[in-house]
Amino acid sequence: MLPQDRLIVALDVDTLDEARRLVEPLSGRVGMFKVGLQLYHSVGSEAIDLIHRMGGRVFADFKFHDIPNTAAQAARAVTRRGVAMFNLHAAGGREMLSAAVRASREEAVALGQASPLCLAVTVLTSLDERVLRQEVGITKPLERVVVDWAVLAREAGVDGVVASPWEIKAIRAACGQEFAIVTPGVRPAGSRQDDQRRVMTPAEALRAGATYIVVGRPITAAPDPREAVERLLEEG
Numbered sequence: 001m002l003p004q005d006r007l008i009v010a011l012d013v014d015t016l017d018e019a020r021r022l023v024e025p026l027s028g029r030v031g032m033f034k035v036g037l038q039l040y041h042s043v044g045s046e047a048i049d050l051i052h053r054m055g056g057r058v059f060a061d062f063k064f065h066d067i068p069n070t071a072a073q074a075a076r077a078v079t080r081r082g083v084a085m086f087n088l089h090a091a092g093g094r095e096m097l098s099a100a101v102r103a104s105r106e107e108a109v110a111l112g113q114a115s116p117l118c119l120a121v122t123v124l125t126s127l128d129e130r131v132l133r134q135e136v137g138i139t140k141p142l143e144r145v146v147v148d149w150a151v152l153a154r155e156a157g158v159d160g161v162v163a164s165p166w167e168i169k170a171i172r173a174a175c176g177q178e179f180a181i182v183t184p185g186v187r188p189a190g191s192r193q194d195d196q197r198r199v200m201t202p203a204e205a206l207r208a209g210a211t212y213i214v215v216g217r218p219i220t221a222a223p224d225p226r227e228a229v230e231r232l233l234e235e236g
């Protein structure tokens with residue numbers, strides 16, 4: 001069984017109606033809904049408010065990457081929205097990461113609410129070692145970069161990382177049991193991979209050490225999303 005609070009559903013849709021069609025039946029059965037740039041820039045913060053009104057929790061997947069002061073103010077603003085989780089790029093460096101974490105915690109305390117989990121994005125899974133070397137100028141092996149950035153994030157006070165299922169073991173070994181690992185690229189056994197390449201099933205990802213798994217299309221494109229969730233929870 002996959003505990004339902006470990007499942008995050010990616011709401012990669014354009015309209016509030018589509019979001020509502022998913023949030024309504026699922027809000028009691030999943031841990032969080034991920035609001036990314038597509039939905040946010042289509043309907044604005046109404047997406048977050050809709051999920052909260054329906055009793056759901058929000059992962060704000062906005063991947064902040066800016067100078068420390070700007071990232072910190074963005075972290076404050078997203079914390080004021082009452083989200084349960086948000087993220088930023090580890091590539092922004094230690095000062096940016098710690099400024100954002102500090103600002104978010106201060107804001108949560110000032111509002112008397114729980115601090116959202118703050119996650120770092122390490123190397124985007126769309127990049128490979130060749131691109132990293134030739135286009136970005138990073139010459140270390142990819143897994144080394146992922147683990148080094150995860151360690152940097154942890155030292156800066158960040159609560160966890162977003163990572164591909166294939167990186168979980170190395171991150172867990174370097175960052176310990178308390179560090180959160182949120183992993184997309186998860187597909188139920190026997191389902192379509194879509195454009196995801198190196199996938200794992202929910203059970204495999206949990207066994208490898210994932211804290212949360214993010215699933216989009218296998219749920220959002222299913223004829224009956226609620227049933228797709230029930231199957232996934234059972235299978236995991």
Ligand code: C5P
Pocket residue numbers: 010012036124125126162163164184185186194196214215216217218
């Ligand atoms: O539909 P699917 O299950 O592939 O959706 C996965 C979600 O996780 C999407 O919102 C995608 O942008 C996100 N994601 C990912 N791989 C990453 C980081 C985020 O698939 N490395």
